[in-house]
Amino acid sequence: MIEVKNITKTFDGRIVLNNISALFEDGKANLIIGRSGSGKTVLIKNIIGLMTPDSGEILYDGRNFLNMSKSDLKLLRREMGMLFQGSALFDSMTVLENVMFPLDVFSKDSARERRKRAEFCLDRVNLSDSGHLYPSEISGGMMKRAAIARAIALQPKYLFCDEPNSGLDPKTSLIIDDLIYSITKEYKMTTVINTHDMNSVMNIGDNIIFIKEGIMEWQGDKHQVITSNNKALNDFIFASDLFRKVKEMENNQEEG
Amino acid sequence: MYKALHRVGEYTLLMKKSITLPDRWNMFFKQLIREIYKLGVDSLWIVIIISIFIGTVIAIQISLNISSPLIPKFTIGYTTREIILLEFSSSIMCLILAGKVGSNIASEIGTMRVTEQIDAIEIMGVNSANYLIFPKITGLMLFIPVLVIFSMFTGILGGIAASYLAKDGMTPASFEYGLQFYFNSFYIWYSIIKSIIYAFIISSIAAYFGYYVKGGALEVGKASTNAVVMSSVMILLADVILTHLMLT
Numbered sequence: 162m163i164e165v166k167n168i169t170k171t172f173d174g175r176i177v178l179n180n181i182s183a184l185f186e187d188g189k190a191n192l193i194i195g196r197s198g199s200g201k202t203v204l205i206k207n208i209i210g211l212m213t214p215d216s217g218e219i220l221y222d223g224r225n226f227l228n229m230s231k232s233d234l235k236l237l238r239r240e241m242g243m244l245f246q247g248s249a250l251f252d253s254m255t256v257l258e259n260v261m262f263p264l265d266v267f268s269k270d271s272a273r274e275r276r277k278r279a280e281f282c283l284d285r286v287n288l289s290d291s292g293h294l295y296p297s298e299i300s301g302g303m304m305k306r307a308a309i310a311r312a313i314a315l316q317p318k319y320l321f322c323d324e325p326n327s328g329l330d331p332k333t334s335l336i337i338d339d340l341i342y343s344i345t346k347e348y349k350m351t352t353v354i355n356t357h358d359m360n361s362v363m364n365i366g367d368n369i370i371f372i373k374e375g376i377m378e379w380q381g382d383k384h385q386v387i388t389s390n391n392k393a394l395n396d397f398i399f400a401s402d403l404f405r406k407v408k409e410m411e412n413n414q415e416e417g
Numbered sequence: 418m419y420k421a422l423h424r425v426g427e428y429t430l431l432m433k434k435s436i437t438l439p440d441r442w443n444m445f446f447k448q449l450i451r452e453i454y455k456l457g458v459d460s461l462w463i464v465i466i467i468s469i470f471i472g473t474v475i476a477i478q479i480s481l482n483i484s485s486p487l488i489p490k491f492t493i494g495y496t497t498r499e500i501i502l503l504e505f506s507s508s509i510m511c512l513i514l515a516g517k518v519g520s521n522i523a524s525e526i527g528t529m530r531v532t533e534q535i536d537a538i539e540i541m542g543v544n545s546a547n548y549l550i551f552p553k554i555t556g557l558m559l560f561i562p563v564l565v566i567f568s569m570f571t572g573i574l575g576g577i578a579a580s581y582l583a584k585d586g587m588t589p590a591s592f593e594y595g596l597q598f599y600f601n602s603f604y605i606w607y608s609i610i611k612s613i614i615y616a617f618i619i620s621s622i623a624a625y626f627g628y629y630v631k632g633g634a635l636e637v638g639k640a641s642t643n644a645v646v647m648s649s650v651m652i653l654l655a656d657v658i659l660t661h662l663m664l665t
């Protein structure tokens with residue numbers, strides 16, 4: 162469980178995150194949704210420590226992230242995995258070496274065991290045949306899967322995904338969503354996902370946080386998201402015709 | 418002016434972060450060997466080819482310009498040697514390498530920055546500057562002097578070749594006598610020391626420009642151009658200072 166309390170972040174005086182508080186629960190896909198530029202990436206980067214908030218608190222199962230001793234921080238880092246928006250695989254390494262990288266950094270296992278673990282993770286994301294290829298030689302969907310394998314190599318307790326579906330076709334997006342979701346359930350991870358993809362919201366939205374211009378507007382789950390009366394949330398969700406029609410149909414059913 | 422000072426500060430801090438003992442030596446050595454291998458494979462041939470041709474041309478040019486019967490013929494070999502040992506193989510060669518290797522380092526690190534690969538290293542608690550930059554600095558400081566020695570050797574060979582090809586003016590015998598005339602081995606050390614310092618300039622400045630890229634592919638391109646310009650200027654500046662310190 163990750164608790165975010167009153168996080169504020171500014172860049173040169175411009176407020177990007179305004180007093181955000183949220184709770185991300187274990188064994189659930191916790192979604193952060195909002196338009197492009199609403200501050201989703203900045204929020205996730207603050208939570209994992211790539212940026213430091215101006216004020217606020219972040220608690221990882223009660224452990225205060227922002228004033229931790231170096232050795233505690235190292236232990237916590239081992240429990241975190243991140244899937245970046247553009248996959249962020251290392252160009253100079255093969256897919257297998259990419260997955261082995263976090264193991265090389267943290268694990269005290271022998272080289273053979275590390276390799277076995279990396280191969281297991283690749284197999285878990287259906288990439289066991291592509292370990293020897295370089296990131297430039299595989300498709301965008303495969304890069305995402307390789308990046309997921311790298312993120313879960315150390316069996317993290319906390320998994321962060323920044324727009325896992327960006328740049329993918331709808332079908333591949335579904336595969337990636339399902340993969341992240343089943344891994345979350347399998348390892349009881351606290352998974353935090355940034356997205357503006359409504360398909361993901363409806364598929365895997367166990368716990369949803371909606372931010373608009375740096376302010377947390379709404380929190381709920383995928384069932385509540387459709388029926389909510391929050392104006393800003395409705396504007397965001399029903400920007401797509403399809404979802405507007407779904408909502409109209411539901412309303413008609415209720416009346417009839 | 419404020420911006421320049423800001424950059425100097427930023428550069429100094431980055432170097433402080435980069436130049437520390439690595440946490441994981443096996444990862445450091447893996448990177449170091451990769452850097453040296455890349456530098457060796459990519460640059461050795463270009464260094465050799467350029468040096469042979471420039472050595473030949475220097476000898477021919479000098480022999481054309483010294484046609485006075487009052488100046489002994491061995492002067493050609495002597496002057497060629499001095500130019501190659503003192504300036505060409507170190508300073509000019511490193512200017513060329515700044516263009517080739519420097520732009521490569523800046524764009525490699527810059528691309529890693531804009532595609533979040535550096536962030537991916539940082540979240541594992543690894544000091545990304547140390548992991549990425551330190552092996553490059555060490556690799557260049559170890560291997561550029563080797564390239565410089567190759568350049569001296571092949572440059573002189575180019576000069577000798579010219580003396581064999583020349584119809585009049587120099588002869589191989591006079592050229593060789595000139596090569597050995599008043600030979601001061603300190604000049605070789607002087608060149609090697611200079612090249613080690615240039616290697617630091619090239620790698621650290623290129624790494625700095627790459628590490629702080631913001632934006633996308635366009636900015637990576639700009640950063641690598643800026644890195645080449647800045648390191649070339651710094652090499653020339655260092656050349657003046659080092660020559661003053663070591664030879665006068």
Ligand SMILES: Nc1ncnc2c1ncn2[C@@H]1O[C@H](COP(=O)(O)OP(=O)(O)O)[C@@H](O)[C@H]1O
Pocket residue numbers: 172177195196197198199200201202203204
């Ligand atoms: N490093 C930075 N420096 C200054 N402004 C930034 C930085 N990172 C993000 N921003 C700004 O913060 C806002 C939110 O960005 P971001 O979190 O990337 O949005 P998104 O919700 O699309 O992920 C944007 O207006 C962006 O310009």
Ligand SMILES: [Mg+2]
Pocket residue numbers: 201202323324355
């Ligand atoms: Mg984003």
